[in-house]
Amino acid sequence: MRTRVGGMALATGLAVTAAWADLPRLEDGRRLAAGGGDLDVGTYSAPTVADWNNDGRKDLVVGMHEGTGKIALFLNQGADFAPEFNAYTYIESAGVDITTGSGG
Numbered sequence: 001m002r003t004r005v006g007g008m009a010l011a012t013g014l015a016v017t018a019a020w021a022d023l024p025r026l027e028d029g030r031r032l033a034a035g036g037g038d039l040d041v042g043t044y045s046a047p048t049v050a051d052w053n054n055d056g057r058k059d060l061v062v063g064m065h066e067g068t069g070k071i072a073l074f075l076n077q078g079a080d081f082a083p084e085f086n087a088y089t090y091i092e093s094a095g096v097d098i099t100t101g102s103g104g
């Protein structure tokens, strides 16, 4: 009976180890730069990554909260592993900046 209990505990430990081995490993974070300074999109922003212009490089699309509720587009001029961004432009529809509301 004791052997069986110990065997179950060992099996559980192996299962947990296998699950952790499949998790991604993350490196330390670093600040992104845009236009020669830190990329700053204010508080409560909502960033996502997408290849907006289909050039094969991942761009940064950010819903901005502070003041405008507009959506900023930072086109990646570098590579996906070392992105380089210039100043942003707002995403437009029919020549008008899209706004999502700033939420308060």
Ligand SMILES: [Ca+2]
Binding pocket: 050, 051, 052, 053, 054, 055, 056, 057, 058, 059, 075, 076
């Ligand atoms: Ca792109």
